[in-house]
Amino acid sequence: MSRIHAVAGGDVILPCFLKPTMNAASHTVEWLRPDLKPKEAHCYRDHRDSEEDQNPSYKGRTSLFKEELKNGNVSLKLTGVTLSDAGNYTCFIPTMSRTQRPVVQLLVDQKSHSSLPRQPPRASPRSLPVLSIEGTNGSGLVLRCESEGWYPEPELEWFDNNGAILPATGPTETKTDTKGFYTVRRNVTIQQTDNNWFTCRVQQQNITRTKHIRIPDDVFPKPCQSYWTAGLCLAVGAAVGAVVGAAVATPMGYVVGNRRTKRQCVTGETVDPENLSVPLKGNSSGELN
Structure with a gap:
């Protein structure tokens, strides 16, 4: 169970991410308050929000991040928080295993932020991931994803075109600057695929930054005969x-x-080894220039 603090009158995000990552856009997503009747705080069904069985106290105050459903982010945004919103919320996907029901405990403070965890003195925009080729590994390429300006420490994952998580070549590297913000970095070795599309995602409870890239076939090392x-x-x-x-x-x-x-x-007669560590420059579609 995770614990989230909110202040009465403000907004709050109740985090929930599907693991393994899957596209939730076509699934039913329910957020439940078991102690209420009706117990449904929010329902997403048939590609839209449904108020049919929603508890009246939540009407017009809840929403999902529709653009992030494809990345498995089914977090709930609750606006105009009231003291009565405090309680346990269950994130439930009926089509998934019934044992996977993450519970989020919402604690609501009346006026001050005194109970909130200490935050850095100034907010910083989280940077989009920067992708680069670090070298070769056998018949594959070593890709690096790096993003900075995060607090608290985010999660970083690499995915193939099918949404499967790619294993890292080592642990995620993290460092903090003088203001306490995190920079995260992770390398993966990729092999040539049918389309060579790869994705790096950096996320926190309610913020996600994603970068897609397509590697041309002729960039991969060629077998030497x-x-x-x-x-x-x-x-x-x-x-x-x-x-x-x-x-x-x-x-x-x-x-x-x-x-x-x-x-x-x-x-492979296409990549100068001296340039392998230069960051990839992608166009709007994510393809290499």
Whole structure:
């Protein structure tokens, strides 16, 4: 159970995120107050809000973040908070397992914020994630997502085009500045897919920042086939070692050819290794320029 503080007369967000992440836009979402009759504080059904069974005390004061339903964010916004709103709220998706019923306890203070957790002295806009290519890992690319200006510490996740969470290559890196705001960073290794769309999402209880990117096919490392050819040439050169000049020239040719081939294998003939850490620049559709 999570605990949320609010002040009478203000607004509050009751957080609820589906795990694993799934698109909730086509599902029924219910927020319930079990101690009330009717117990429904809010209902989203058939792609719209429904007031049919809603408790009259909540009419016109509740809403979901419709644009975030596709990301599994089913948090409830409650406006004009009253003292009677205090209580336990259950986030319920009927089509999901009945064991997954997150409960949020809302505590309402009459006048002051004295019971609220200490916040940084000044608010800061949370930055959109910045995506960059950090290098290669076998046949894959290492992508980095970084976002700054958060408080409290947010969650950062990478997703593929199907909404599946991508495993990180290590723990999420976090640091704080002198004002107490967090910067978060996470790397993942991606493999080439049918469309090469990937998404980074940074979120708190009621704030989400998302960045999408498509990686062109020719940016991925290509399989290197030239080492076998170079090895064969070396063997043939050794077989005719009776000619000293040829025996010397062949290994030299191999070394040069091998070095050239190695560069092509690592870079795929499309990415300069010196530029792999430069942030990706995307257009409005998220594709690379």
